Amino acid sequence: MTISVLGCGWLGFPLAQNLLRKGFTVKGSTTSVKKLKEIKQTGIQAHLIELPKQLEDEESKSFWSADILFLNIPPGRGIKDVEKDYPKLIQKVADKAEREHIKWIIFASSTSVYSPFGGITKEEDAEPGNAARPSGEAVLKAEDILKKSGLDVTIIRFGGLYGYGRHPVKYLAGKKGLSDAAKPVNLIHQTDCLNIVSEIIRLDKKNEIYNAVSDGHPPRKEFYKSAAQHFNLPEPEFTSQEKADYRVVSNDKLKKELEYTFSYPNPMDHTP
Numbered sequence: 001m002t003i004s005v006l007g008c009g010w011l012g013f014p015l016a017q018n019l020l021r022k023g024f025t026v027k028g029s030t031t032s033v034k035k036l037k038e039i040k041q042t043g044i045q046a047h048l049i050e051l052p053k054q055l056e057d058e059e060s061k062s063f064w065s066a067d068i069l070f071l072n073i074p075p076g077r078g079i080k081d082v083e084k085d086y087p088k089l090i091q092k093v094a095d096k097a098e099r100e101h102i103k104w105i106i107f108a109s110s111t112s113v114y115s116p117f118g119g120i121t122k123e124e125d126a127e128p129g130n131a132a133r134p135s136g137e138a139v140l141k142a143e144d145i146l147k148k149s150g151l152d153v154t155i156i157r158f159g160g161l162y163g164y165g166r167h168p169v170k171y172l173a174g175k176k177g178l179s180d181a182a183k184p185v186n187l188i189h190q191t192d193c194l195n196i197v198s199e200i201i202r203l204d205k206k207n208e209i210y211n212a213v214s215d216g217h218p219p220r221k222e223f224y225k226s227a228a229q230h231f232n233l234p235e236p237e238f239t240s241q242e243k244a245d246y247r248v249v250s251n252d253k254l255k256k257e258l259e260y261t262f263s264y265p266n267p268m269d270h271t272p
Contacts, residue, residue, distance in 0.1 A: 003201075004063055004102075005029065006049070006093070007072035008039055010166060011108065011158075011193055015070065016044050018194045019201075027063050052092050064100035068201065069093075071146075072108040075135045082138045090142035094149040104152040104206060106197065109143055111159050111186050111213060111249045112136035121247045123157070123209045132247075143209075152206040156196065159213035159249060162267065163190035169227035174234035181238035184217035186249040189264035199258045210254040216266035217248050223267060230270040 001024055005016040008028040013035075016028045020043055028039050029049040039046035047063040051073065054060060071093060075086040097105060114121050115130040131137040146153045160168055168187070172178065196212050199205075218226075221238045228235040254260055 001025070001068065002027065002066040003068045003070060004066035005044075005070045005072060006063075007108075008035065008044075008046075009072070011161060011190065012070065012072040013039065014164075014190065015072075015194050015197055017042055018198065020044055022198065027066060029060070029063060052089055055092060055096055064096060064102065066100075066102055068104045068106060069097050069102045070106045070108070070197065074108070074110070075138045082134050083141065086135075086138040087141040087145055091145050094146055094151070098149060098151060102151065104154070105146060105149075106154045106156065106200065107143065107146055109155045109157045110136065110139050111157050111211065113140040113143070113157060114247055114249065116183075116247055117245050118247055119245055120250050121211075122250050123211055123253055126157075154200055154206055155209040156200070157209065157211050157249075158193060159186040159188045159211075161190060161193065162187055163264070166190070167227060167231065167270075169224050169231060169233060169236070172224055172236040173228055173231075174236065176237045178220075178236055178238045179241060180244075180246075181219065181221035181241050182243040183220045183246045184248050185220055185223050185267060186213045186217060186247070187267045188212050188214050189262075189267075191263045195263065196254065196258065196260065199260060203258060205257065208257070210257075211249050211251050212254060213249045213251050214262050214265050214267055215251065216268060218266075218268050226268055227270055 004027040005012045008030045016026045020026045027045040029047045031050045036046050047060045049060050075082045112132050113126045113136045116132045
């Protein structure tokens with residue numbers, strides 16, 4: 001089986017390597033010439049693809065010859081009107097996949113599609129107009145486009161990503177006057193991301209939506225204070241605030257249907 005990973009960044013590149021070790025033929029794309037060489041050295045078939053302008057390049061034609069496309073293109077900072085332009089981009093990718101007879105798209109979505117409030121949040125709770133931010137609305141529109149594409153599609157709504165040099169505390173260290181002290185975090189370690197994608201492929205879980213977040217949901221204040229101490233960084237300071245009806249993303253469906261046990265169930269158990 002051949003798997004093409006569109007977007008070999010912090011998540012996509014280790015995923016491609018993991019799938020290669022499992023015996024798949026793996027192709028990967030990047031927008032960086034420097035990264036292209038790095039990908040090639042691992043044995044992955046590397047392609048330089050900048051969307052949307054290189055979607056139809058002859059040089060990257062073989063990238064689209066695959067059984068599965070792992071679509072890992074988040075709504076980036078370079079997109080001006082994210083709610084309009086990002087879904088358009090995903091539509092072009094879906095159309096290309098269909099023309100090239102790719103059978104199955106696995107889409108790296110986000111828990112930002114949900115409202116920031118509402119307590120325990122399950123897969124069926126995403127509604128247009130209620131997303132946490134404009135990029136969440138854009139991702140929800142992209143999901144809808146993929147579901148209507150006529151292809152088999154699996155949507156994985158990842159929580160905040162961390163692990164192996166990436167940790168959200170590094171963006172908040174030393175900051176003052178932060179809000180939402182009691183807000184629960186919805187995070188997932190890179191190792192669990194890779195394992196979950198592999199299990200979805202192994203179990204052939206097509207046309208499903210899964211929330212991919214770890215079991216633990218500590219409040220932001222406690223989590224970032226603990227993480228800052230662990231990484232020897234200045235602690236962020238939060239304003240005192242009463243607890244609101246915050247969102248806690250449920251992973252029950254994923255754990256039940258994949259029979260999955262998290263390698264890193266609690267984000268409070270800090271890792272490098």
